[in-house]
Amino acid sequence: MKFRSIKGTYDVLPNVSNKWKNVESYIHQHLSRSGYSEIRTPIFENTDLFKRGVGEDSDVVSKEMYSWIDQGGTDLTLKPEYTASVVRSYIQNNLNSISPISKLYYIGDLFRRERPQKGRYRQFRQFGIEAIGSKYPEQDAEIISIAYNILSELGIQDITLNLNSIGSSETRKKYRQILIDFLKPNYDQLSESSKNRLDSNPLRILDTKNKSEMKLLEKAPMITEYLSNEDEIHFNEVQQYLNDLNIPFILDTNLVRGLDYYTRTTFEIVSSKLGAQDALCGGGRYDNLVQSLGGKPTPSVGFAAGFERILLAMDDENELVEKNIKKIYFIGLGNEVKSTMIKILGEIRNAGYYIEFDPLRRSIKSQLREANKLGASITIILGEKEMEEQCVQIKDLSSGNQESAPFDSIIPYLKSLK
Ligand code: HAM
Numbered sequence: 001m002k003f004r005s006i007k008g009t010y011d012v013l014p015n016v017s018n019k020w021k022n023v024e025s026y027i028h029q030h031l032s033r034s035g036y037s038e039i040r041t042p043i044f045e046n047t048d049l050f051k052r053g054v055g056e057d058s059d060v061v062s063k064e065m066y067s068w069i070d071q072g073g074t075d076l077t078l079k080p081e082y083t084a085s086v087v088r089s090y091i092q093n094n095l096n097s098i099s100p101i102s103k104l105y106y107i108g109d110l111f112r113r114e115r116p117q118k119g120r121y122r123q124f125r126q127f128g129i130e131a132i133g134s135k136y137p138e139q140d141a142e143i144i145s146i147a148y149n150i151l152s153e154l155g156i157q158d159i160t161l162n163l164n165s166i167g168s169s170e171t172r173k174k175y176r177q178i179l180i181d182f183l184k185p186n187y188d189q190l191s192e193s194s195k196n197r198l199d200s201n202p203l204r205i206l207d208t209k210n211k212s213e214m215k216l217l218e219k220a221p222m223i224t225e226y227l228s229n230e231d232e233i234h235f236n237e238v239q240q241y242l243n244d245l246n247i248p249f250i251l252d253t254n255l256v257r258g259l260d261y262y263t264r265t266t267f268e269i270v271s272s273k274l275g276a277q278d279a280l281c282g283g284g285r286y287d288n289l290v291q292s293l294g295g296k297p298t299p300s301v302g303f304a305a306g307f308e309r310i311l312l313a314m315d316d317e318n319e320l321v322e323k324n325i326k327k328i329y330f331i332g333l334g335n336e337v338k339s340t341m342i343k344i345l346g347e348i349r350n351a352g353y354y355i356e357f358d359p360l361r362r363s364i365k366s367q368l369r370e371a372n373k374l375g376a377s378i379t380i381i382l383g384e385k386e387m388e389e390q391c392v393q394i395k396d397l398s399s400g401n402q403e404s405a406p407f408d409s410i411i412p413y414l415k416s417l418k
Contacts, residue, residue: 008122036105041085047075053084055260057201064112078111091295101133119277119309128304135299140265141241155315158272164255165235167227175226206254222253261286271313281305329371330357333383
């Protein structure tokens, strides 16, 4: 029997793993520069954490979690999202005692049993940030601008930021009834899944992709009309700060998001380069989550973005950090040079250079071809003649210059090359 990967999962093969690595290292750099620190939480948690945090009626919790009872009888779930897990850790580790504001980021794998398609997998990777502790709109604007800037700097074109406010829980309670009153007389026009949601989670109907429902909803009362005075001031300030930051956005009053913890600001960034699964990232404010998971009331805001979709939307030409790295290819000719070659290679590598050699003992022609394929900008050649003279030939492939360098001055010579 030949084994195959599980449906909705995939292997990151060597031809693309560099791209993944480069995107990840760029994200680490960008978020650290913005004052966020990495947090890593376990890959599984108590099932109740997600039921309570994300909401039992959400699709994620009601249909998509990988859950099981372990040998000790504990109900466990592979993390379907990070926010609840990060908040659990924040409370458990008293991060509020270290600073009144915790600025955290994460990169890692998540699991949802969704129907696989382009851009949607059962194991997928996210990066995201959570700012726990501030109720102010400048924090929302910072979070949104970080998401927008990272995606733009990764070279993803055609991105659109959709923004909404779904108000505080009181606002939503009021609006929920107004929406039900509007939809009930039109019950027959609703899809099966919306009929099921009408009583449990009517706001999710606003998220529909069903054309006739979208038409019907054009006439529905908008949540933004029911915002409280404070909700509205907050939302206006978020928009003002985004304008100040030159971040363009579109108001989308139907943007409610699929997870139940959101309050006030919600946003998504979509790309027209993707198909049906066009959301690169999503997030918003969740002022009640810390308290509902057992902590003190703590306003928070964050977002998460899907790596697979970022890589799909990224321009293939965008090699990021990779383009700044000078690659060296070491060409060793003849068996007598191998031990010296390995020694020099180690020294160059320890000095921080990217260097490769040919472990297949191929001809000089094949090795040069390999250097070319790799995009090397320098070759170092060591043959019998060089061994006798205790030197190597260093060729700068961009200028075509070739010079010999004695064994003990190879690294200073490499440093002298621009
Ligand atoms: P989410 O909208 O469920 O939000 O996921 C965020 C992003 O993860 C999506 O926009 C998408 O790019 C990616 N994603 C989600 N599901 C899949 C999948 N099955 N396959 C591939 N990519 C996927 C959250 O997870 C919230 N925790 C975000 C957040 C953080 N809100 C506040 N803080």
